[in-house]
Structure formats: structure tokens, C-alpha cells
Amino acid sequence: MSSPSHSSAPPEVQNGRNVYDGQATPLDAKQTRAPGVQPVIAVRQLTKYYILGQTRVPALRGVTFAVNAGEFVAVMGASGSGKSTLMNLIGCLDKPSGGEYWLAGTPVSTLTSDQLADIRNRRIGFVFQGFNLLSRASALKNVALPMMYAGLSPAERERRARRALELVGLASRASHTPLQLSGGQQQRVAIARALVNRPALLLADEPTGNLDSRTSLEIMAVLQTLNQHGITILLVTHEADIAAYAKRQITFRDGRVLSDERNGAPRDATADLLRVRQRSDEPAPQRQARIQEEPV
Amino acid sequence: MSTPTTQQDTKTPQAQGQTSRAPAPQKKAPAHRGLMIGAGLESGWEALWANRLRSLLTVLGVIVGVAAVIAVVTLTQGTSELLNSRLTGLGTNVLTITPGSTTTGGAAGGLGTRQSLTQDDATAVASVPNITGVTPVITVSAQVIAAGQNWNTRVQGVTPAMQQIQNWDMAQGAWFSDADNTEGTPVAVIGQTVVDNLFTAAATQPLGQMITIRSQPFRVVGVLKAKGSSGLGNQDDVIYVPFTVAQTRLNNSQYVNQILAQVNDANNVDGAQTAITTLLEQRHNIPAGGQDDFQVRSSTQFVQTAQQFSTTLTLLLVGIAAISLLVGGIGIMNIMLVSVTERTREIGVRMAIGARRSDIRNQFLIEALTLSCAGGIIGILIGLIGGWALTNAFSLPFIASLPWIALAFGVAALIGVIFGFYPAIRASQLDPIVALRTE
Numbered sequence: 001m002s003s004p005s006h007s008s009a010p011p012e013v014q015n016g017r018n019v020y021d022g023q024a025t026p027l028d029a030k031q032t033r034a035p036g037v038q039p040v041i042a043v044r045q046l047t048k049y050y051i052l053g054q055t056r057v058p059a060l061r062g063v064t065f066a067v068n069a070g071e072f073v074a075v076m077g078a079s080g081s082g083k084s085t086l087m088n089l090i091g092c093l094d095k096p097s098g099g100e101y102w103l104a105g106t107p108v109s110t111l112t113s114d115q116l117a118d119i120r121n122r123r124i125g126f127v128f129q130g131f132n133l134l135s136r137a138s139a140l141k142n143v144a145l146p147m148m149y150a151g152l153s154p155a156e157r158e159r160r161a162r163r164a165l166e167l168v169g170l171a172s173r174a175s176h177t178p179l180q181l182s183g184g185q186q187q188r189v190a191i192a193r194a195l196v197n198r199p200a201l202l203l204a205d206e207p208t209g210n211l212d213s214r215t216s217l218e219i220m221a222v223l224q225t226l227n228q229h230g231i232t233i234l235l236v237t238h239e240a241d242i243a244a245y246a247k248r249q250i251t252f253r254d255g256r257v258l259s260d261e262r263n264g265a266p267r268d269a270t271a272d273l274l275r276v277r278q279r280s281d282e283p284a285p286q287r288q289a290r291i292q293e294e295p296v
Numbered sequence: 297m298s299t300p301t302t303q304q305d306t307k308t309p310q311a312q313g314q315t316s317r318a319p320a321p322q323k324k325a326p327a328h329r330g331l332m333i334g335a336g337l338e339s340g341w342e343a344l345w346a347n348r349l350r351s352l353l354t355v356l357g358v359i360v361g362v363a364a365v366i367a368v369v370t371l372t373q374g375t376s377e378l379l380n381s382r383l384t385g386l387g388t389n390v391l392t393i394t395p396g397s398t399t400t401g402g403a404a405g406g407l408g409t410r411q412s413l414t415q416d417d418a419t420a421v422a423s424v425p426n427i428t429g430v431t432p433v434i435t436v437s438a439q440v441i442a443a444g445q446n447w448n449t450r451v452q453g454v455t456p457a458m459q460q461i462q463n464w465d466m467a468q469g470a471w472f473s474d475a476d477n478t479e480g481t482p483v484a485v486i487g488q489t490v491v492d493n494l495f496t497a498a499a500t501q502p503l504g505q506m507i508t509i510r511s512q513p514f515r516v517v518g519v520l521k522a523k524g525s526s527g528l529g530n531q532d533d534v535i536y537v538p539f540t541v542a543q544t545r546l547n548n549s550q551y552v553n554q555i556l557a558q559v560n561d562a563n564n565v566d567g568a569q570t571a572i573t574t575l576l577e578q579r580h581n582i583p584a585g586g587q588d589d590f591q592v593r594s595s596t597q598f599v600q601t602a603q604q605f606s607t608t609l610t611l612l613l614v615g616i617a618a619i620s621l622l623v624g625g626i627g628i629m630n631i632m633l634v635s636v637t638e639r640t641r642e643i644g645v646r647m648a649i650g651a652r653r654s655d656i657r658n659q660f661l662i663e664a665l666t667l668s669c670a671g672g673i674i675g676i677l678i679g680l681i682g683g684w685a686l687t688n689a690f691s692l693p694f695i696a697s698l699p700w701i702a703l704a705f706g707v708a709a710l711i712g713v714i715f716g717f718y719p720a721i722r723a724s725q726l727d728p729i730v731a732l733r734t735e
Contacts, residue, residue, distance in 0.1 A: 093648060093728045114652045121650020132645045132732070136342050149650040193649065 038105050039066040040200050040232045041090060046099035048085050048255075059085040061255040062099065067234060069200075072227040072266070074243035075236045077252030084205075086252065087236045091124055091203050092116045104200040121149050125194025129206035131186040133178040133193075139165060140174040143193045150197055164192035168222055184215035191222060195231070202226065202233045208242055214276060220245045220269035245269050336662035343635065343663060344670075354631040355671030357624025358711060361617040362672050362704045366679025367686060368613040369700045372606040374683075374692030379602045381693075389562050389595070390461055391569055393421070393555040393576070396589040411551035412580065412589040415539070418555045420579060424571045426564040429457035432552040434542045440490065440535065442507035443500050447493040451509055451535045453542020461558045469503050469518035476517075477538040482545070484514040488522035489533040509535070512545045565594050621707060624671065625715035632664050632719035643723055644731025657724035664716020665709060672708025676701055 048060040060082045067073050077083040088094040089101060092108055093116075101108045103123055111119065120126075125146075133142045143161040152160075165171050168188040178186050187207060194202055204223065208216035224245060227233050235246055243249050244267045251258045344351040395412045418432035434453035439446055458464070459471045472483045484507060486494075495502045502516050514537060523531045543549070559568045569592050576590055636643070643656055651659075680696060687694045 088729050091648070093732075114654070117647065117650055117652040117655075120648060126648045128645075128648075128732070132641065132648075134642060134645070136346055145646070146649040149646075149652075149655060197650070 039068050039102070040071075040104050041065075041067040041234065042100075042102040043090075044100045046086075046089060046101060047097050048082075048089060048094070049097045058255055060089070060096075063252075063255075063257055065250060065257060065260060067201075067232065069232050070227070070230055072224070072233045072245075072247045073235065074246035074249045075234060075252065076238065076240070076243050076249055077258075078238060080254075081252040082255040083236050083238075083252045085255075087203065087205050090201075090234060091126060092119045117149075121146055122197050123200045125191075125197070125199040125202045127187070127190050127194050127202065127204040127207045129209035131178070131183070131190045131210070133186055133189055135178050138175050138177055139170060139181065139189045139192075142178070142189055143196055146193060146197045160196055161192070164196045165189070167195065167226075168192045182215070183211050184218050187211065187215075187219050188222060191219075191226070195226070200232065202231055204233060204235045206237055207235065208237070208239070214273075216242065217269050217273045217276060221273050224266075224269050336659045337666065339659055340663035340666045343639075344667060350631065351667060351670075354627045355624065355667055355674070357620050357622075357627050358668055358671030358708050359624075359675040359678065361620035361624055362675025362708055363679035363682060364613055364617040364620065365704050366676055366701065367682035368610060368617075369697055370680065370683025370695065371686045371690075371692070372610050373695045373697055374687040374690075376603060376606055377693045377695060379599060389559040389565055391557045391559060391565065391572060391592055391594050392598075393417075393557065393572065393590055393592050394553075395551075396587070396591060411549070413552050413555055414550055415543070415552060417576060417579060418552065420575060421555060421557050421572055424557075424568060424575060426560050426568050427557050427572075428560045429461050429558040431455040431457045431461060431556050432539055433458075433554045433556060434539065434547050434549075435553045436510075436542070436546050438509050438546070440494065440507055440509050442494040442502075442505060443498040445494045445497055447490060449487075449490055449533050449535055451537060451542070451546060453537050453539040453546065455539050457558075458536060458556070461556050465521040467519045467521040469516070471518055471536075472538050477540055480540045480544060481538060482512060482514045482541055483517045483538065484509070485518040485520060485536040486516055487520045487532040487534040489530055490535055491519055507535075509537070510546055514541075565596070569594055621711055625668075625711040628664055628667055628712060629715040629719060631667075632660060632716055633722070635663070636660065636719050636723040640726060640731045640734040643726050644728050644734065647726070647728035648732060653724040656726075657720045660720035660723045661713065661716050664720065665712040668708050668712025668716075669705070672705045675708065676704060679704070 043066070044064045046060055046063045047058070049056045049058050051057075063082075063086065075083050075086065085094070089096050090103075092103070092111075095116075096109055099109070103119060106119065106123075108116070108119060126132075133139075134145070137145070140158070140161050143164050144157040147157040147160060162171065162174060165174055168191050170185060170188055170192065173181060173185060173189075176185075178189070181189065187210075191202075191207075202223075207223070208219050211219060220242065223233055223235070227247075233246075235243070237243050244263070246263060247266050248260070248262050250260045393413065413432070415432050418430050421427060422430040431454045436451050437448065438451050439448050440451070452458075455477055456471050456474055464471070466485075467488070469485075471485055472481070475481075476483055486502060486507070491502050494507065495505070502519055505516050506513050507516060508514070520532065520534075537546070557568070557572065559565045572592050573588070576592075577588060580589055582588055646656060646659075647653075680701075683696075684694050686692075
């Protein structure tokens with residue numbers, strides 16, 4: 001019901017520092033001055049049907065909403081509500097059956113497969129429930145991978161990958177392979193990988209689904225910090241207590257938007273994490289992830 | 297529900313100007329995507345190294361095929377190199393006349409089994425135009441005794457013309473004379489190998505010494521300069537004695553084993569060959585169209601025969617190698633299909649973070665190429681080692697043929713591309729959503 005207000009631009013961005021490499025860029029400054037003039041995501045009457053044999057199964061039945069720069073949106077809904085379909089469409093992994101979708105001003109619905117690949121590469125950062133890191137490659141190489149497809153030089157790739165690992169607090173683990181990292185650390189590597197090409201949008205699909213509640217809090221704290229630095233985040237989740245950390249919640253049911261509400265007082269993951277740590281009196285912040293069976 | 301204000305924005309996105317946080321125009325080509333060969337090589341190598349044993353077993357077919365080609369080519373090239381040097385040593389422009397085969401009760405014997413050539417034939421051949429030297433040859437294998445040593449060697453009765461026909465140089469002494477030949481003086485000219493085996497051990501000078509061949513004493517009048525041992529029969533392992541002496545004392549027969557005739561110029565060889573054939577047909581009363589009881593061959597024909605043989609051998613083994621390479625290629629295709637299935641999720645992830653379909657295709661193509669090229673290199677090394685061992689075993693010269701190595705490597709690489717193409721295309725056609733959901 002609420003309109004995303006322009007005053008919601010995070011104050012951290014206003015110093016004009018680029019969160020990705022710590023360099024001031026005129027681009028960010030400009031964005032800060034006129035935030036939300038152009039939404040990062042704008043979808044209008046988006047529909048998606050799947051053909052199963054003779055029948056057309058509707059997954060999305062006309063969805064319209066917009067997400068402005070700097071927002072932190074949680075997309076909620078039960079299994080089969082259409083949120084995964086929306087995620088695939090927003091992530092440019094799939095093409096809509098009808099309707100329009102602009103990603104940062106680009107009308108995406110008409111692009112070719114190669115153009116979509118480039119969009120995914122440079123405008124969208126993916127964070128998955130199952131981390132989806134390449135198991136043989138080190139954290140650094142995993143983070144550098146999107147830049148390879150962007151055609152950056154190896155030196156530039158390494159520099160930016162190290163910077164991104166620093167950003168998620170894993171600079172010291174750069175040479176570790178995913179198997180040598182805990183679940184929470186793996187997810188932070190995945191977040192670094194998602195950020196490394198400076199995307200317009202961070203798309204997180206159940207990022208805490210495979211993690212225990214403590215590690216989930218850590219990941220949410222990372223996401224909140226990134227959002228405070230001006231990164232637009234779309235988080236897909238079915239857990240209400242995870243969605244509580246977002247500034248805005250869009251709920252889906254039966255392929256339609258059921259509600260679109262501004263969260264006036266999002267929970268603070270960093271504060272919650274601090275509380276949990278004090279209670280358990282543990283100095284060590286990390287714990288091995290508990291891998292759960294995910295609801296399909 | 298969603299806001300009307302943002303709807304306004306989405307309707308005219310370009311009119312508002314690029315103000316979101318990553319406003320690079322999406323259609324601009326990235327700096328230098330290229331084919332990502334370096335990146336493909338790296339990930340391909342990683343994947344292959346992670347499955348070392350499987351990779352090795354997969355390329356075994358390619359390795360065997362390439363190794364077989366290289367080994368066979370090395371062997372045949374060594375053989376033809378040897379033949380060329382031998383034929384040069386045997387003398388140029390030489391016609392060899394051998395008796396034909398016997399036919400006993402319908403069963404044809406081998407070439408030279410028939411006794412049809414005589415010393416008179418040799419004398420007649422000498423009168424053919426352009427012939428500069430002729431010798432009849434009687435060959436016996438005999439145990440030779442001298443200075444307490446004995447040695448089994450080839451003893452040939454020839455005329456002094458033999459020295460010129462086969463380009464023999466003398467190390468010591470001189471070739472026996474025409475007079476020795478006509479008078480039947482028991483003298484001998486011996487090859488270096490015979491010297492080594494009969495005289496070097498006793499540290500005696502061979503010249504002037506007596507040697508015993510088939511209980512007949514011969515005096516050594518000359519030692520031949522070595523032509524060099526070059527495998528398959530040693531040219532220096534020979535003793536020459538006057539023809540008449542050989543005929544009467546060593547091989548009591550009016551027939552000769554062969555007649556050698558030297559032609560003055562390479563251009564006259566064919567003409568002389570025809571003339572000798574006609575002459576001998578007349579002398580042997582062979583009707584026109586009848587079967588000759590002799591054969592006249594030039595050294596070029598020896599080369600051709602040898603080359604035909606080695607070409608046949610090469611073709612045969614290249615055929616076997618081709619089958620092996622085909623099997624190897626199918627092995628590569630098989631393992632690449634397995635690899636694509638195993639790494640479906642990885643492919644999905646790569647697509648999600650921005651790999652184009654062509655990037656995925658190239659990655660798997662390069663992986664298949666890495667596999668087959670590695671097989672090619674291993675095969676070339678094994679083939680060269682095998683070829684070296686074979687040529688060494690037969691005392692042949694070892695020649696590594698660069699064009700053949702390049703060809704073998706090229707074929708191996710081509711196999712990687714051909715058989716890697718289908719799996720690579722399959723990988724690139726995966727649906728990223730389905731691939732990401734695959735466990």
C-alpha cells in the first residue's frame with residue numbers, strides 16, 4: 001500500500017563513497033542526490049505460464065510493483081505462491097509469458113539469451129540457498145568468476161575479488177576452498193561473488209535456508225550492512241522472522257501480490273546477533289552450518 | 297499494492313536519464329571477452345586433474361593411436377633411409393640379373409632357385425652397349441679359418457670389375473688382378489668385419505696371411521675399407537675371391553648366382569635393361585611371350601619395391617591407428633557427456649553469474665581439446681620412445697619426422713573438437729533454472 005519514499009535513501013551512501021572499492025565515484029553521488037527517480041526493478045502486469053502437457057499452468061497472474069535504489073525488499077509467500085517464478089524472471093534466468101520488466105531502465109523482456117547473460121553478469125548479483133560455489137576453486141577464484149565473464153584482466157579480477165572478500169569479512173580465507181569453510185562463510189563468499197561486478201541489484205533466494213538461526217543472523221547482518229551502504233536487495237524467503245529484517249515486504253499468493261507493505265521498524269540483525277552472543281557468552285562468532293532439507 | 301508514481305517512471309525509463317546505481321548501457325560489448333581460452337584452459341585443466349585416472353583412461357585410445365602412428369613412421373623412415381644408403385653403397389646404375397624361379401611339378405620355387413645363368417651369359421652381357429663393367433657372382437657361405445680364429449662369412453667369387461661396380465675402396469693392399477682371375481690364383485680380398493674377427497684378436501696384420509676357406513688355402517692380398525655397418529646384413533662381412541677359383545674350388549658348378557652389370561649413365565639404365573633382357577632371351581631360347589628364366593632389375597626398382605613395402609606397412613598401421621583414434625574419440629565424447637551431467641549445477645551457476653551459452657560451450661570444448669591434446673602429446677612421446685627402441689633393435693637410423701608428429705598432434709586435437717562438440721553443445725543448451733535445481 002505504501003509508496004517507497006525518496007527519503008529512504010541510506011545516509012551511508014551520501015558521503016559518495018563507492019562501497020565496492022572504497023573509491024569515491026561521481027556516480028554514487030549523483031544517485032544520492034536524486035534517489036529512486038528510476039526504479040531498479042519495475043514490473044508491470046508480469047505473467048508466466050508453464051505448459052504441462054495440454055494444460056497451461058499459471059505461475060504468475062499479472063504482477064505489478066517497483067523497487068527503488070537502496071531498498072531492502074523481502075518477497076514472501078508459501079510454496080507455489082509464484083515467488084520462485086518471480087525470482088527467476090527478476091533474475092533474468094527466464095522470460096515472462098506476458099507483461100513488462102525493466103531492470104534499472106532496461107526493458108529486459110525483449111532481450112536475447114546473450115544479452116540476458118550479460119545483464120545477469122553485470123546488473124544482478126545472485127545469492128542462492130545452497131551457496132552454489134565451485135567446490136574445486138578457492139574462495140578468491142569463486143569470487144573472481146563473474147569478472148572473468150565480464151572480460152576483466154586477471155590483475156583487476158584479483159584486486160576486486162580480494163576487496164569483495166574483505167567487505168564480507170573473509171579476507172583471511174581467500175585461499176580456502178568451499179569445503180574448508182563453514183556454511184555461513186560459504187554464503188558470505190557467495191555474497192562477495194554476487195557483489196563483485198557492482199550489480200544494480202542483489203537477488204537473494206532463501207539465503208539462510210541452509211543455515212542455523214545464529215548463522216542466519218550473521219548473513220542477515222551482512223545483507224543489512226550492504227543495504228546501508230546503498231545496495232538494493234531483493235530477498236526471497238518463506239520465513240517471517242527473516243523477512244522482518246527487510247524494510248519492505250511483498251507477499252505473494254497464487255501468483256498475485258497479496259500485500260506490499262513498508263516495514264516501519266525492521267529488526268537490526270547486528271544488534272540481535274550481539275544479544276545472542278552475549279547470552280551464550282561465546283567469543284567465537286562462527287559455527288558450522290547445519291544443512292537442512294530444503295522445502296521445495 | 298504497488299505505487300502509481302513508480303509506474304510513471306517505468307513507462308518512460310530512458311527519458312528520466314540513467315540515475316540508478318549501475319547505469320552502464322547493457323548493449324555495450326564488454327572490454328575483451330574473446331573466447332575466454334585462458335579461463336577455459338584453467339577450468340578444463342582443473343576438472344581433468346581432479347579426475348586424473350579417469351582422464352588418463354579416457355585418452356588411452358588417442359595415446360595408443362598416436363603412439364602407433366609415430367612408432368611405425370619412425371620405423372619405416374629408418375628402413376627407407378637405410379635402404380637408400382645401402383643402395384648408394386651397392387653402387388649406382390647397377391643392373392642385377394638373377395635366375396628365375398624353378399617350377400617343380402607345378403610348385404614354383406623362390407626367385408633365384410633356378411640355375412640358368414652362366415659365366416658365358418656374363419661375357420655376353422659385357423658386349424651390350426653402355427655397359428661399363430660386368431661380373432658374374434658365385435656366393436657361398438663358409439667357415440673361414442685364420443691365425444687360430446674362425447668365422448662364418450659370405451664368400452663371393454667375382455671378377456676384378458666388382459671393385460668398380462660396388463665402389464669399394466682399399467684400406468690395404470690391392471684388388472686381385474685379371475691375371476689372378478684367369479690363372480685361378482687362390483687369393484682373397486677381405487672385408488673389415490672379417491679382419492676384426494680373424495686377425496684383430498691375434499694382433500696380426502692380415503695382408504699376406506693365409507686363410508682357409510672350405511679347406512682351400514687363400515692368401516690375403518687386399519683389405520677393403522669399411523662401408524659402415526648399417527643393420528640388416530653387414531656389407532663389410534664379406535670375402536671376395538677370383539671368380540674362376542670360386543667356381544673350381546668352392547662351388548663346383550657351371551652356373552652363377554647372379555650377374556652384376558654397371559651402366560655408364562643413369563639415363564641409359566632402362567635401355568640397357570631391355571637390351572640385356574632381349575639378349576638373354578635369345579641366348580636361353582625363350583620364345584616371344586614365353587616366361588623368362590631370369591630377371592633383370594635395376595637399383596631403382598629395388599628402391600621402389602622397398603618403398604612399396606614400407607608404404608603398405610604404413611597404410612596398414614595408420615589404418616589401425618585410425619580405428620584406435622576413433623575409439624579414443626568416442627571415449628572422449630562419453631566422458632565429456634558424463635562430465636556435463638555431473639556438473640549440471642556448476643553450469644547453472646556459471647550461467648546465473650553471467651556465462652553466455654557460447655562461454656559454456658567453449659569451456660567444454662576446450663576441456664575436450666585439452667584431453668585429446670594431452671593424449672596426443674603423451675602418444676607422441678611414447679611413439680618416439682617406441683620408434684627409437686625399434687630402430688635401435690634393428691640397427692636402423694632413428695629419424696623423428698616432424699611433419700608426421702605435427703599431423704598426429706593435429707589429428708588428436710581434431711578428435712577432441714569433433715567428439716567434444718556434441719557434449720559441449722548439450723551443456724550450453726541447458727536451462728539455467730533446471731540446471732540450478734539439479735542436485
